Amino acid sequence: MGTKQHIHRTHRFGLAAVGVAVLAAGGPMLAGNGDTLAAAADPLPIAVEPLSGFTDFTDDVSLKFKRTLHGHGAEVLAVSDPGRMLVARITVQPGARFPWHTHPGPVVVHVVEGDLVYQQATDCVERSYTSGKAFLDPGDKTHTAWNPSENEVTVLIGVFHGVPEGSQPTIPAKDQSDRC
Numbered sequence: 001m002g003t004k005q006h007i008h009r010t011h012r013f014g015l016a017a018v019g020v021a022v023l024a025a026g027g028p029m030l031a032g033n034g035d036t037l038a039a040a041a042d043p044l045p046i047a048v049e050p051l052s053g054f055t056d057f058t059d060d061v062s063l064k065f066k067r068t069l070h071g072h073g074a075e076v077l078a079v080s081d082p083g084r085m086l087v088a089r090i091t092v093q094p095g096a097r098f099p100w101h102t103h104p105g106p107v108v109v110h111v112v113e114g115d116l117v118y119q120q121a122t123d124c125v126e127r128s129y130t131s132g133k134a135f136l137d138p139g140d141k142t143h144t145a146w147n148p149s150e151n152e153v154t155v156l157i158g159v160f161h162g163v164p165e166g167s168q169p170t171i172p173a174k175d176q177s178d179r180c
Contacts, residue, residue: 101173
């Protein structure tokens with residue numbers, strides 16, 4: 001799916017939140033004046049709407065996730081700075097695919113609408129998630145995801161944890177060729 005990815009911001013946020021949008025979709029960002037952009041004739045393949053800039057906990061908080069995938073042992077993911085988080089709504093058009101990438105920390109993903117296939121380069125297993133399901137992206141494993149539908153939009157809410165100050169929440173893989 002070699003479609004060039006674009007994103008569409010619908011609200012103005014700080015540069016850190018813009019980094020979510022640019023890097024999550026792996027393509028150039030469209031800029032506009034004011035809080036909205038003129039309606040496009042066709043929706044962009046991946047639209048990222050930052051719902052928050054960086055947020056911090058006011059209390060001392062530690063965070064660990066434990067994840068066990070089918071056929072794999074348990075892995076514990078400790079978030080060094082859980083207060084450095086961003087929240088975004090991501091709309092993925094039918095057939096659109098994220099480029100291969102990683103994150104500085106884990107990402108909790110809620111599939112609000114439609115379906116999503118998530119694939120890690122470490123095992124190439126295609127894991128399907130449907131509306132109403134959530135999953136944990138460990139962040140440090142190179143991965144991709146896509147909307148498998150031919151006619152249904154997928155909507156996700158992503159909470160990016162442990163993003164160091166001054167860093168981007170999504171890191172494109174150096175090699176974007178098909179890995180699996």
